[in-house]
Amino acid sequence: MEMQYRVSWWTYATVFIVGLVIVIPFAWMVATGLMTTSQTLLVPPNVIPSPPTLEGAQEVLNRIPFGALLLNTVIVSLARAVFTIIICSMAAYALAVIKVPGSGIILIVILALLMVPGDIFIIPNFAIISAMRLTDTLTALVLPSIFDVFGVFLLYQFFRGVPRELIEASRMDGASHVRILATIVVPVARSGVLSLAILTVLFEWKELLWPIVVNRSADKFTLGPGLALLRGEYITDWNVVMAAGVMSALPMIIIFVVLQKQFIAGIARSGLK
Amino acid sequence: MLTHRTSLVAGAAFALTAAVGTQVALAEDVSISVMIWDPAQKDGVQLAIDAFEAANPSIDVSLELAPRDQYYPKLDAALSAGEGPDVMWQSSRASFYVAGSALESLDDFIARDSVSLDEYNPTITELYNFDGEQYGIPKDFDAWTMVYNANVFSELGVTPPTADWTWDDMVRIAGDIKAAQNDDAIIPLYYYYNWNNGVASLVHSMGGTVIKDNMGTMSTDAGIKALDMIRNLQDDGLITKVSDSADLNPVNALISGTVAIAEIPSWNLSLLSKADVPDGTFHVLHLPAVDGAWATDTNGLSYVMNANSQHKEESWELIKFLTSDEGAVLHAQGGAGLPANKAPETLAAFVEANSALVGLEEALAAQQPYPRTTTAFPKVILGQQQINSSVMTDFYDGRISAAEAARMIDEINTESLR
Numbered sequence: 001m002e003m004q005y006r007v008s009w010w011t012y013a014t015v016f017i018v019g020l021v022i023v024i025p026f027a028w029m030v031a032t033g034l035m036t037t038s039q040t041l042l043v044p045p046n047v048i049p050s051p052p053t054l055e056g057a058q059e060v061l062n063r064i065p066f067g068a069l070l071l072n073t074v075i076v077s078l079a080r081a082v083f084t085i086i087i088c089s090m091a092a093y094a095l096a097v098i099k100v101p102g103s104g105i106i107l108i109v110i111l112a113l114l115m116v117p118g119d120i121f122i123i124p125n126f127a128i129i130s131a132m133r134l135t136d137t138l139t140a141l142v143l144p145s146i147f148d149v150f151g152v153f154l155l156y157q158f159f160r161g162v163p164r165e166l167i168e169a170s171r172m173d174g175a176s177h178v179r180i181l182a183t184i185v186v187p188v189a190r191s192g193v194l195s196l197a198i199l200t201v202l203f204e205w206k207e208l209l210w211p212i213v214v215n216r217s218a219d220k221f222t223l224g225p226g227l228a229l230l231r232g233e234y235i236t237d238w239n240v241v242m243a244a245g246v247m248s249a250l251p252m253i254i255i256f257v258v259l260q261k262q263f264i265a266g267i268a269r270s271g272l273k
Numbered sequence: 274m275l276t277h278r279t280s281l282v283a284g285a286a287f288a289l290t291a292a293v294g295t296q297v298a299l300a301e302d303v304s305i306s307v308m309i310w311d312p313a314q315k316d317g318v319q320l321a322i323d324a325f326e327a328a329n330p331s332i333d334v335s336l337e338l339a340p341r342d343q344y345y346p347k348l349d350a351a352l353s354a355g356e357g358p359d360v361m362w363q364s365s366r367a368s369f370y371v372a373g374s375a376l377e378s379l380d381d382f383i384a385r386d387s388v389s390l391d392e393y394n395p396t397i398t399e400l401y402n403f404d405g406e407q408y409g410i411p412k413d414f415d416a417w418t419m420v421y422n423a424n425v426f427s428e429l430g431v432t433p434p435t436a437d438w439t440w441d442d443m444v445r446i447a448g449d450i451k452a453a454q455n456d457d458a459i460i461p462l463y464y465y466y467n468w469n470n471g472v473a474s475l476v477h478s479m480g481g482t483v484i485k486d487n488m489g490t491m492s493t494d495a496g497i498k499a500l501d502m503i504r505n506l507q508d509d510g511l512i513t514k515v516s517d518s519a520d521l522n523p524v525n526a527l528i529s530g531t532v533a534i535a536e537i538p539s540w541n542l543s544l545l546s547k548a549d550v551p552d553g554t555f556h557v558l559h560l561p562a563v564d565g566a567w568a569t570d571t572n573g574l575s576y577v578m579n580a581n582s583q584h585k586e587e588s589w590e591l592i593k594f595l596t597s598d599e600g601a602v603l604h605a606q607g608g609a610g611l612p613a614n615k616a617p618e619t620l621a622a623f624v625e626a627n628s629a630l631v632g633l634e635e636a637l638a639a640q641q642p643y644p645r646t647t648t649a650f651p652k653v654i655l656g657q658q659q660i661n662s663s664v665m666t667d668f669y670d671g672r673i674s675a676a677e678a679a680r681m682i683d684e685i686n687t688e689s690l691r
Contacts, residue, residue, distance in 0.1 A: 038549055126350035135356060212343045213350045216306065216358075217335070228340040232312050 026249075033057065033243035040238045056243030060230070063240065066247065068219045069226040074251075076141045076222055077204040081197045083142065088151035088196065089159075093181045095152070096159035097167060107156070113149045122213055129214055140214045141222065145204070151196050158192030159185055191265065198263060205252060223248045304333045305584050305591060307576075308358035310344040313543060317607020321600040325591055332587050352579065359582040360591055362574045363401070363409055365648040370577075371403045377578040378406040382589045393596070394613040396644050397573030409575025410596040411613030412604075415645075416539040417465075417474070417569035418636045419443075419558045424551075425533045429453040434534070436558055436635060440502070443534070443561040447511040450533045461511045463523040463535035466503050466669065468660050468682060469647055470570055471536075474560070475499035477568035477643050484650055487690045489683030492676070500668065500675040502563075507669060515669035527555065536560070539637070543608035546627035556631045559639040571642035573613050611637070656689040 032040055034052040060066055095103045125144045126135070134140045162185050170180045186193055208224040215221055218229065227248060230241050256263060309318055315338055322334045337358060339347050345366065351357035352375040363370065370376050383390070390398050393411040401409030419434075426433040431449045434442060447461035465471035473483045481495030490496065506512045513521055524541050526532035528548045537545065537557075545555050560567040576592045578585060594600045601614035605622035612619035624634045647654050660682055668678035 122346065123350045123353055126356075127354040130351075130354040130356050135351075209343060209346065212339060213347045216308075216337050218338070225340070225343075228343070229312070229338060231340060 029242045029245050032239055033246045035239045037237045037239055054243075056237075056239035057247060059237070059240045060244045060247060064226045064229055064244070065219050066226070066244070069221055069223050070248075070251070072138060072141075072220065073205060073222040076138055077201040079138075079142045080145055080204050081200040083146040084148050084151050084200045085193055085196060087146050088148055088155050089181060089186060089193065091152045092155035092159050093177065093185060096156045097162070097180070097185060098177065107153075110149045110153050110156075114153060119209060122210065125210070126214055135214055136216045136220055138220060141204075141207075141211050144210070145200075145207075148200070151200070154196055155189065155192055158189035162188045194262065202252075205248075302331055302333045303584050303587050304335065305359040305582070305587050306335045306337055307591065308337045308339055308344075308348070308361040310339055310341045310362065311540070311609065312338060313540070313609040314604070314607060317604040317609060318595070320606060321595050321603040322591075324599065324603055325594045328594070329587075329590065332590070334591060352581070355581045357579050357581065359579050359584055359588040360576055360595075361579065362412065363577045364574055365400070365572060365645070365651055365654070367401055367409060367575070367577065368403060368651050371408055375580055376408045377580045377582065377585060378408055379410065379578065379589070379592070380406050382593075383407060386589075386593065388593060392598075392615055394571075394573065394615060396571055396642060397575070397613045400573065400644065400648055401575045401577070409577040410592055412574045412576055412596060413540075413610040414573035414613045414642070415571045416611055416637055416640045416642070417470075417560055418537055418539065418542070418633075419534055419560055420527060420537045420542075420545060420555050420630070421534040421558070422527050422530055422532070422554060423556055423631075424554055425450070425459060425530050429459070429533075431533075433556065434558060434561075436632065436639075437562075438558065439562045444506070444509075444511065447506070447534065448509070451510060457510075459530070460513055460521075460526065460532045461534065462506065463521065463526065463532050464503065464506055464512050465536050466507070466512065466515050466518070466665075468665055469645065469657060471503055472496075472499050473646050474569050475502060475563060477570075478560075478563040478566040478641075480564065480566070483646055483682075484653070484686055484690070487687075489686035489690075491679035491682045491686075493679075496679045497675045500678055504669060504675070516666070539611040540609060542627050542630060542633070546608060546629040552629055553631055555629065557633045557636040559636045559641075566641060567639075568641045568643050570645035570648075571640075572645040572648045574610075575613075650686075650690065653686050653689045656685040659685055 028047070031047055031049055033056050034049040034054070035046075036053055036055050039046060039049060094100045095106060100106075121144070129135055129140045129143065134143065166184055166188070167180055170184055175183075204222070206224055207222060208228060211220075211222050212225040212228065215225075218226070221229075227241065227244050230236070230244055307318070307322065309315065315336070319336055322336055326332065326334055348357060348361065348370075352370070352373075357375075363376070367376065382388075388410075390407065390410075394414045397411035397414045398407075401407060401411070421433055423433060429450060431446065431453050434446050438446075443462070450459060450461035451457070465474075468483075476483050476491070476493075476495045476499045479495040479498065481493055481499075482490050483496065484490060491500075503512075507515055512518070521532075523532060523535035523537060524544050527535050527537070527545060528550060542557070548554075560569055576595055578588045578592060582588050595604065596614060598614060598616040598618060601612040601616065601619040602622045604610060605612050605619050606626050608623070608626035611623055620634070620637065624637070627633055647657060664673075664678050664681045664685070667673045668675065673681070
């Protein structure tokens with residue numbers, strides 16, 4: 001039987017205030033994106049664009065190859081998500097289901113690596129990608145990030161929850177590890193896999209430093225570094241940057257609105273936020 | 274296990290390559306790359322590159338723009354892997370790259386082509402000479418100017434400054450701006466209050482030094498007086514409280530008329546000249562005289578060559594062109610970056626590109642530059658964070674005296690120089 005909760009007025013008030021705090025910066029971004037550069041310099045600042053204009057959005061298209069950057073971001077995000085899931089699920093399966101010798105030590109190493117900021121691997125990563133002659137390619141954006149210790153750890157937690165009986169029954173029926181992984185473990189732990197996919201796409205969408213470091217051509221960038229190019233050295237046309245921010249966030253917002261049930265369920269089940 | 278892992282990496286790389294494609298290098302023409310960080314100068318650099326490509330059809334030059342914050346991390350990663358752009362901008366950090374053998378000495382090229390370094394601002398040329406070898410050809414140099422918004426003076430009925438102004442004139446005029454308002458909506462003055470630029474320049478104007486014989490020398494009459502002069506501006510309400518100044522952008526403030534007079538470095542002048550304001554709005558002066566002098570710190574970027582470049586001849590040809598009279602003029606036509614090339618036509622091109630700024634040519638001609646402290650003594654760069662975040666903050670907040678601040682700055686710099 002479902003429990004009935006009485007929601008008090010202050011709960012609504014808290015939700016409203018917290019919601020406002022979250023929405024205001026985004027609303028300000030949208031408003032600034034609809035201003036001219038002169039309107040953004042007014043003192044005191046004008047919150048409502050008067051009159052609203054798409055000058056900022058037009059300038060975005062003039063200054064950076066926005067369509068190419070968006071396409072690159074989609075390609076790289078999807079490739080990264082697919083390959084991350086393949087690599088991480090195999091590694092997590094080896095640790096959680098097969099329990100390979102030394103899996104305890106491997107897990108400790110994974111936990112240790114989780115504590116290390118990823119940026120410190122930039123120089124060795126660049127050296128490897130350079131040796132493979134893959135700099136200034138979209139492949140370079142994907143390859144280093146698909147060996148993701150966070151993904152392994154996340155899927156390890158989900159795979160541990162898969163009933164052993166199912167796996168042992170399949171082994172007795174002669175199923176290979178690949179088959180068990182693909183047909184039993186991944187479907188049972190699909191919320192974890194979905195969470196990893198969503199988080200990987202989000203990480204890639206926001207990635208900044210690595211694409212700038214490894215790629216040279218603007219048409220090989222993703223949206224993060226593309227937007228960074230709009231910032232001036234000493235002065236920035238904020239209407240242009242904010243318009244670009246809205247244009248970049250829009251696809252993700254649309255995807256979220258369409259898939260919000262799966263998204264929230266996936267995140268809730270994974271215990272992550 | 275190793276074989277499996279290797280196979281895994283190779284397989285993933287192959288699959289990804291197939292999935293998203295790779296770049297195929299051009300086989301015939303020589304392609305070289307130039308990396309810069311300032312979007313405001315991109316147009317000028319591109320103009321010069323276009324002219325170079327027209328004169329050298331077999332050399333294809335790609336101009337890469339990296340955001341300033343990521344410029345050096347990108348360079349570090351690429352150079353350490355034996356990659357990186359063929360030609361790049363360098364600043365006061367050049368010494369670190371020379372020490373790491375990442376940059377090519379240009380001495381042989383300079384001697385072979387009889388390039389005269391006398392054609393460049395000598396202060397900047399010297400910055401890129403290490404152990405007698407020249408690693409960079411100067412591109413630009415920094416100048417500091419004071420710019421006032423004539424509309425603000427007109428609206429408030431205050432007489433604007435003249436070209437022969439002094440520090441006392443500046444204080445008096447800023448006071449007039451403050452007195453002419455009821456609501457303090459207009460900030461009278463923006464002056465660089467940090468140690469490396471504002472304070473050190475005043476010390477030099479008064480004939481002092483901030484570092485001598487590898488020791489900090491702020492604890493002198495000139496050093497202490499310079500600190501007090503800027504704090505008095507704050508305490509008299511002529512500049513914004515330093516603790517509230519971090520977000521104040523002097524260029525934006527001048528354009529919007531919320532600041533009457535602002536100290537503006539040469540690399541920002543084009544932003545004012547391109548602003549959507551009536552002609553004659555901005556007037557440019559040299560800094561106000563203190564004891565008859567108006568010393569300003571200078572630095573300058575240079576074009577340097579990657580020691581790992583596969584096309585050193587072509588890279589040298591490009592550097593030579595970009596810094597030549599013709600290349601410098603084209604760059605200056607972009608409006609940003611004051612050329613280090615001393616040919617009169619380069620300054621004329623810069624002034625012409627910024628013709629909306631009244632008095633620019635005279636203000637630039639009157640510069641009294643000295644090498645910026647962090648440029649002349651790169652070791653003190655590491656201590657700047659400490660000086661700005663602790664010493665200067667405490668000083669401007671009134672928690673320590675000028676003498677104490679000077680002593681602490683000396684300690685930090687002397688320690689850095691060891």
